[in-house]
Amino acid sequence: MSEPRRTALDALHRALGATMTDFAGWDMPLRYASEREEHQAVRTRAGLFDLSHMGEITVTGPQAGEALDHALVGHLSALAVGRARYTMICAPDGGILDDLIVYRLGEQEFMVVANASNAQTVLDAVALRAAGYDARVRDDREAYALLAVQGPQAPAIMKAVTDADLDGLKYYAGLPGTVAGVQALIARTGYTGEDGFELFVAPADAERLWQALTAAGEASGLVPCGLSCRDTLRLEAGMPLYGHELTASVTPFDAGLGRVVKFDKPGDFVGRTALGAAAERAADLPPRKLVGLVAQGRRVPRAGYPVTDASGAVIGEVTSGAPSPTLGRPIAMAYVDAAHAAPGTPGVAVDIRGSKEPYDVVALPFYRRER
Amino acid sequence: MSINPEQLRYSKEHEWLSAPADGAATVGITSHAADALGDVVFVQLPEVGATVTAGETCGELESTKSVSDLYSPVGGEVTEVNQDVVDDPSLVNSAPFEGGWLFRVKVADEPSDLLSAAEYDAFIEN
Numbered sequence: 001m002s003e004p005r006r007t008a009l010d011a012l013h014r015a016l017g018a019t020m021t022d023f024a025g026w027d028m029p030l031r032y033a034s035e036r037e038e039h040q041a042v043r044t045r046a047g048l049f050d051l052s053h054m055g056e057i058t059v060t061g062p063q064a065g066e067a068l069d070h071a072l073v074g075h076l077s078a079l080a081v082g083r084a085r086y087t088m089i090c091a092p093d094g095g096i097l098d099d100l101i102v103y104r105l106g107e108q109e110f111m112v113v114a115n116a117s118n119a120q121t122v123l124d125a126v127a128l129r130a131a132g133y134d135a136r137v138r139d140d141r142e143a144y145a146l147l148a149v150q151g152p153q154a155p156a157i158m159k160a161v162t163d164a165d166l167d168g169l170k171y172y173a174g175l176p177g178t179v180a181g182v183q184a185l186i187a188r189t190g191y192t193g194e195d196g197f198e199l200f201v202a203p204a205d206a207e208r209l210w211q212a213l214t215a216a217g218e219a220s221g222l223v224p225c226g227l228s229c230r231d232t233l234r235l236e237a238g239m240p241l242y243g244h245e246l247t248a249s250v251t252p253f254d255a256g257l258g259r260v261v262k263f264d265k266p267g268d269f270v271g272r273t274a275l276g277a278a279a280e281r282a283a284d285l286p287p288r289k290l291v292g293l294v295a296q297g298r299r300v301p302r303a304g305y306p307v308t309d310a311s312g313a314v315i316g317e318v319t320s321g322a323p324s325p326t327l328g329r330p331i332a333m334a335y336v337d338a339a340h341a342a343p344g345t346p347g348v349a350v351d352i353r354g355s356k357e358p359y360d361v362v363a364l365p366f367y368r369r370e371r
Numbered sequence: 372m373s374i375n376p377e378q379l380r381y382s383k384e385h386e387w388l389s390a391p392a393d394g395a396a397t398v399g400i401t402s403h404a405a406d407a408l409g410d411v412v413f414v415q416l417p418e419v420g421a422t423v424t425a426g427e428t429c430g431e432l433e434s435t436k437s438v439s440d441l442y443s444p445v446g447g448e449v450t451e452v453n454q455d456v457v458d459d460p461s462l463v464n465s466a467p468f469e470g471g472w473l474f475r476v477k478v479a480d481e482p483s484d485l486l487s488a489a490e491y492d493a494f495i496e497n
Contacts, residue, residue: 019406034464035435036410228409228436298413300433322435323412330412353431353438 007052008145008203009210016224024117026053028227035228039325042192042233043367046151046217047225048210055119056144056200057112057126061135064110066267068102071129072112073252073275075265079104084172084189088252088260089122094274095248096255098122099240101189103174111140111185111200115242129270145206149213150196150233152369153220158197160216162186171195180212191230193237194369232322235331238292238365244303244319245290245333251275253282254335256290286338288316292366293350293359295330301350301359307334308356310347315340318350326367333364374402376468381491382444384426387468388485391478395450398443399472400432400463403495408434411463416441416452416474423449425482430473432463441473446480 004027007013013020018029029050031038041047059068065077074087084103088096098118103111114122119141127137149157158166164177164186174187182205190196201209214222231241240246245255252258252275261275281287293301301321306314316336324331332350340348343363349356379387385404389397405411413433423429423443430441452474456462462471486494 019409030436031409034410232435300413300438302438323433 005053007050008206009050009052012207012210013050013224018224018226021227023227024053024115026116028053029224031226031228032224035226035232036325038223038225038229039232041221041223042151042194042225042229043326044152045221045223046149046153046157046196047192047229048213048217048222049148049150049225049230050206050210051146051148051198052144052203052206053116054146055114055116055122056140057114057119057123058138058140059110059112059126059130059135060108060138061133062108063133064108064135065104067130067133067135067137068110068112068126069265069267070133070269071126072100072102073261073269073271074102075262076102076104076110078265081106082173082175083170084174084187086172086260088246088257089125090251090271090275091248092271092274094251094271094278096242096246096250096252097125097248098242099246103185103187105174105176105185118242143202144200145203146198146200147206147209147213148190148196148198149217149222150190150192150194150225151222152195153217153222154194154196157213157217157220157222158186161212166197180209180216182209182212184209191237191239192233193239193365193367194233231320232325235320235322235333236324236326236365236367238333240290240333241320251278253278254287258282288335289338289341290319290364291334291336291341291343292362292364293318293321293332293334293348294327294362294366295350296358296360298330299352299355299357300330301332301334301352301357306351307336307359308349308351309340312356315348321350324366331366332359336361375488375491377488379468379488380444380485381488381494382426382442382482382485383494384442384444386442386444388444395475395477396445397472397475398445399467400441401491402467405464405467405471408432408437408439408463410435411460414441414456414460414463414473416457417443417449419449419452421449423447423476425480433460443476444485445476445478445482447476447478449474450477451475
């Protein structure tokens with residue numbers, strides 16, 4: 001085992017008394033005090049996250065967009081400068097290698113943000129697939145620390161530390177700017193179901209930015225937040241997580257995310273043939289569908305637990321489960337047979353270590369913020 | 372300085388055991404264990420009248436991220452369970468040595484390796 005990697009904010013997390021955990025080879029804050037209170041802070045006020053474990057890959061050059069069109073399933077060359085797009089990278093057999101956010105920073109510059117656990121895979125695949133194009137692929141994992149401010153108070157907190165035009169910054173957009181005197185890429189993206197910002201900065205500036213945001217957020221109740229509440233926030237928001245809802249053995253169509261695959265973009269792309277077949281299969285004979293489950297009782301489903309029908313037959317499997325602080329009951333995402341996927345399907349249960357616990361099938365997400 | 376009460380004894384599975392009073396001892400988990408679990412959201416306790424065995428599973432403690440077995444530090448008959456903690460599992464986090472106690476047991480069999488507060492402090496330090 002190699003030593004875990006530490007973010008530029010590591011000393012700060014320890015000073016704050018964080019419980020640390022290994023995550024994809026990184027030593028990351030799991031929680032600072034109560035994960036439930038951190039969750040509620042993001043839903044009602046604001047939370048501050050260190051997400052420096054995420055992997056950044058920069059693609060530049062005259063054909064950067066075309067190279068990404070070929071490497072990924074989305075139509076990235078059509079993305080306007082300053083905008084961001086949720087997309088995926090698939091294997092030739094259509095299996096999902098990772099889900100990604102791609103920012104177009106300039107006419108000839110894109111930044112691909114990969115999950116920590118898949119960053120090397122994505123870097124290698126993008127570099128290989130871009131080989132025939134006039135484009136350069138750069139590993140920028142060491143170039144950035146990533147902080148996120150999420151929650152209804154996030155815009156007010158940000159306005160206290162930046163002159164950037166935040167009102168002009170739409171959801172899923174990013175622009176360069178100065179935040180608390182630090183050069184940053186300011187992105188209006190996040191993974192919590194709330195409004196918020198993700199700030200890509202030089203690691204040397206991370207601590208200064210964290211302190212400035214902490215000070216700016218003090219009056220509105222901003223708290224530091226760890227990965228534990230990030231997981232319950234994203235689960236309530238119905239957002240898939242790689243390794244749970246998304247894996248190399250499912251295609252975007254199996255995950256109910258076929259809309260990210262852009263067959264009508266110019267040129268060929270890796271996985272096109274297999275994904276075309278997956279799209280037809282999904283239309284003719286629906287695969288298991290990703291649904292939400294809400295517990296009638298209090299026992300918590302976990303990834304891998306079987307989902308059963310009224311006769312006890314297995315009809316699916318839980319991919320993520322947790323007690324929902326917002327709903328006050330356990331919730332789960334699960335793949336279930338299409339025949340049992342409709343909201344309100346009776347008799348659905350989760351087998352929790354031998355006990356069949358009744359669950360209601362609901363549409364995702366569990367939680368949607370008011371706009 | 373110890374945060375673990377002096378008058379209790381401790382198992383290496385992080386349960387505490389009170390001195391018997393009215394014929395039964397009280398069992399809970401330590402604040403060290405509660406902190407490690409995170410927010411406890413569900414507890415399953417043995418039933419009153421059930422026989423528990425020292426070092427064996429007698430229930431479950433579920434937190435946001437994980438589920439853990441609850442072991443009994445001693446053997447004997449369960450005389451009472453804490454309904455308050457069933458109704459509000461967060462008591463395990465907020466008051467592990469007080470309102471967050473789990474069950475009471477008429478002790479029939481007690482292992483010889485239960486730890487004093489000082490010994491338990493040293494155990495969790497390592």
